[in-house]
Amino acid sequence: xxxxxxxxxxxxxxxxxxxxxxxxxxxxxxxxxxxxxxxxxxxxxxxxxxxxxxxxxxxxxxxxxxxxxxxxxxxxxxxxxxxxxxxxxxxxxxxxxxxxxxxxxxxxxxxxxxxxxxxxxxxxxxxxxxxxxxxxxxxxxxxxxxxxxxxxxxxxxxxxxxxxxxxxxxxxxxxxxxxxxxxxxxxxxxxxxxxxxxxxxxxxxxxxxxxxxxxxxxxxxxxxxxxxxxxxxxxxxxxxxxxxxxxxxxxxxxxxxxxxxxxxxxxxxxxxxxxxxxxxxxxxxxxxxxxxxxxxxxxxxxxxxxxxxxxxxxxxxxxxxxxxxxxxxxxxxxxxxxxxxxxxxxxxxxxxxxxxxxxxxxxxxxxxxxxxxxxxxxxxxxxxxxxx
Amino acid sequence: xxxxxxxxxxxxxxxxxxxxxxxxxxxxxxxxxxxxxxxxxxxxxxxxxxxxxxxxxxxxxxxx
Numbered sequence: 001x002x003x004x005x006x007x008x009x010x011x012x013x014x015x016x017x018x019x020x021x022x023x024x025x026x027x028x029x030x031x032x033x034x035x036x037x038x039x040x041x042x043x044x045x046x047x048x049x050x051x052x053x054x055x056x057x058x059x060x061x062x063x064x065x066x067x068x069x070x071x072x073x074x075x076x077x078x079x080x081x082x083x084x085x086x087x088x089x090x091x092x093x094x095x096x097x098x099x100x101x102x103x104x105x106x107x108x109x110x111x112x113x114x115x116x117x118x119x120x121x122x123x124x125x126x127x128x129x130x131x132x133x134x135x136x137x138x139x140x141x142x143x144x145x146x147x148x149x150x151x152x153x154x155x156x157x158x159x160x161x162x163x164x165x166x167x168x169x170x171x172x173x174x175x176x177x178x179x180x181x182x183x184x185x186x187x188x189x190x191x192x193x194x195x196x197x198x199x200x201x202x203x204x205x206x207x208x209x210x211x212x213x214x215x216x217x218x219x220x221x222x223x224x225x226x227x228x229x230x231x232x233x234x235x236x237x238x239x240x241x242x243x244x245x246x247x248x249x250x251x252x253x254x255x256x257x258x259x260x261x262x263x264x265x266x267x268x269x270x271x272x273x274x275x276x277x278x279x280x281x282x283x284x285x286x287x288x289x290x291x292x293x294x295x296x297x298x299x300x301x302x303x304x305x306x307x308x309x310x311x312x313x314x315x316x317x318x319x320x321x322x323x324x325x326x327x328x329x330x331x332x333x334x335x336x337x338x339x340x341x342x343x344x345x346x347x348x349x350x351x352x353x354x355x356x357x358x359x360x361x362x363x364x365x366x367x368x369x370x371x372x373x374x375x376x377x378x379x380x381x382x383x384x385x386x387x388x
Numbered sequence: 389x390x391x392x393x394x395x396x397x398x399x400x401x402x403x404x405x406x407x408x409x410x411x412x413x414x415x416x417x418x419x420x421x422x423x424x425x426x427x428x429x430x431x432x433x434x435x436x437x438x439x440x441x442x443x444x445x446x447x448x449x450x451x452x
Contacts, residue, residue, distance in 0.1 A: 056445060090399075097418035263406075263412035327407070329441035338445035339401045347406070 008034050010044055011169070011277045011305040013374055016244060017319070020305035022046050029342045040067075042208055042281055042300035043293065044050040048311035048331070050291050051192045051303040054282055055335040058085050061301060063338060067282025076181060079214075079221020082280050086337060092222060095210045096341060099148075099202055104343040105386070108148070112352050115143050129367045129387040134302025137238035137384070138231065138312055138359065141349055145230030148158075148345075149223060150201030151190060159186070163228045167377040187224045191216060202226070233275060234346045236373070241269040243384055244321055245354065246366050252311045256358040265323035266350045271314070271330035272321045274306035275379045279334055305331050306379075361388035389432055390450040391439075393420045398446035407441055408434035420446060 009032070012019045025046045026034050034044040039277050044139045045051050064085045077083065081092055096105070123135050130136075138160065146153040165171055165179045190203060195211060198204035207221050245252040255265050255273075284299040295301065308316040333340035340346065358364065368385035389428045391411065400418025407430075410431045413421040439447040 056443075093399065095415060098416050100402070101400070101414045101416075101418045102402040102405040104416065327437070327441075329403075329437070333401075333443070335443045337444060339397050339399060339403075341401075344402045344406070 006301075007169075007375055008036055010034060010302055011037070011374065011379075012107050013306070013379055014320075015241070015372065018304060018306040018310060022304060022310065027306065028155045029248060030291055031295075033299070036300075036302060038173070038283060038301055041280060042302045044297060045290065045301060046307035046311075048308045048313045051305065051308035051331055052335050053290060054301050054303055055279075055331070055338070058089075058337050060285055060288050061282035062091075062285050063280045063282060065285075065300075066281060069193065074215040076177075076184065077221070079219060079223075080225060081222065081341070082225065082338065086103070089337060092214070093337075093341065094213070094220065095206070096202075096226075097207070100341055100344055102344050105348050108144070108345070109348060109352070111147070112144060112349060113356070115140055116353050116356045120186065120356060124360070125169060125315065129385055132242055132386045133239045133381055134383075136353070137242070137381075138235040140238065140353055141234035141346075142231040144345070144349060145227060149200055149226055149230070150199055150203040151227055155186070156172070156387035159183070159227060160231075162186075163232050164376075166228065167232060167302065169375045169377070183224050183228070184220055187227065188221045188348045191220050191223060202309070215349040221334075225257040229340075230342055230345070231377050233340075233342075234240055234349050236275045236378050237269065237289070237346070237350060239384050240273050240275060240379070241350065241354060242357065242386075243366065243381065244269060244273065244366075244372055245323075246356070246364060246386075248321055248323075251321065252358055253324070254323060255355055256270070256362070259355065260354050261323065262351045263347075264327045265329035266347055267330065268321065268323045268325055269354075270332040271309045271328055273379075274309045274330070274332040276305055276332065276334070277377070277379060278304055279338065305334070336382070389426065389435070389452060391422050391425050391427065391435055392448045392450060393422050394446045394448075395419050397444050399444040401443050403441040403443065404438035404447060409437035411435045412438060 031043040035041055043053050061085055062085050119136050119140055123130050142156055143153055162179050162183045166176055177237040195207045196209045208274055233270045254261050281300045281302050285299050288295050313330045333343045367387035370384045371382040373380050373382045392405045411424045411427045413423055415421055439449055
């Protein structure tokens with residue numbers, strides 16, 4: 001069973017909002033101290049400029065410095081882009097970037113529209129009410145990433161379960177580690193299958209074009225990350241974003257009515273909700289300073305993405321959701337070399353799914369208490385009961 | 389204004405293409421390609437937003 005844990009400041013939320021303490025911290029000089037769920041003592045950056053400074057400088061702030069988890073070996077860590085620095089990170093990321101260009105993702109648009117429509121049809125057939133997470137928010141990005149990667153969608157029950165456990169901070173570390181190893185073993189069988197008979201999907205591309213250059217463990221690591229990052233993040237944005245729109249009906253009406261409102265609305269929902277709390281803690285590589293606070297080599301820095309995205313330095317009236325505002329350069333996808341690789345895909349999925357859902361069910365309403373998911377690497381909703 | 393793009397620094401996030409499609413494109417590896425070095429009017433405004441949203445710091449503007 002999940003144990004109750006006390007969440008560090010940068011993982012606390014009150015529905016859509018980071019804790020009010022974040023606003024105080026942004027006004028104070030310097031950085032705050034915080035302890036991560038793994039017991040790491042770190043500095044906490046909350047201001048937009050400070051967060052961009054830390055994430056934007058991989059030389060001073062390393063992603064590779066986290067202490068190794070008990071029981072993890074090199075193979076378990078290989079290919080994890082999140083915990084690599086340039087030039088290793090650059091070399092691995094560059095084999096994937098071509099798959100996520102704006103042009104390549106636009107080619108997927110008709111298929112994404114079809115997937116969204118099929119799920120709306122199924123909701124309509126099953127009838128009101130429904131759990132939006134189960135019927136819409138989770139299966140859509142899941143099916144999209146499965147098709148893109150070449151993962152059998154029939155296996156979703158298992159990989160959804162594993163992903164949820166891996167990201168659940170209330171679970172014992174040993175369990176999360178064991179499940180991460182299971183995920184890798186599963187992906188290993190898919191990589192081997194693709195090596196024997198490479199298809200047109202991304203796994204096929206990886207083994208065909210990069211099989212000689214990268215180890216099996218690296219390919220498995222990269223593919224495992226794509227699978228988990230490809231469905232968990234967008235699923236939570238779709239669920240939480242729908243809730244936010246339904247609780248701001250005039251803004252839902254704008255997205256429903258005007259196709260040109262969609263792109264800025266997606267950016268505003270990303271900014272306002274910033275579902276990824278912070279990403280990987282950064283290790284300070286040499287004595288330096290951020291916001292006047294002296295940081296010593298070996299210190300760790302954690303950034304709060306939601307706090308940075310609620311900074312007045314980014315937008316006026318930052319605590320207000322306003323889908324009509326001009327798209328702001330938020331940090332919800334991160335910043336620097338680790339900026340979300342799948343951002344164009346996530347944007348396309350959201351820009352397709354939100355308006356289609358609102359148009360299909362004009363009377364869509366929240367029909368019970370949404371269940372928020374706080375103690376996880378990605379914030380969001382476990383359940384969202386809706387009716388129409 | 390003149391747009392500068394450092395293709396060695398670019399990480400291929402594509403934010404610039406979404407912000408200013410007339411000014412930026414990506415090659416097959418997702419690395420930035422500048423279509424207009426000296427955009428004007430609405431394209432200049434869009435290019436400024438694109439530079440602001442570049443996560444890698446590959447883009448910069450010379451002059452005003």
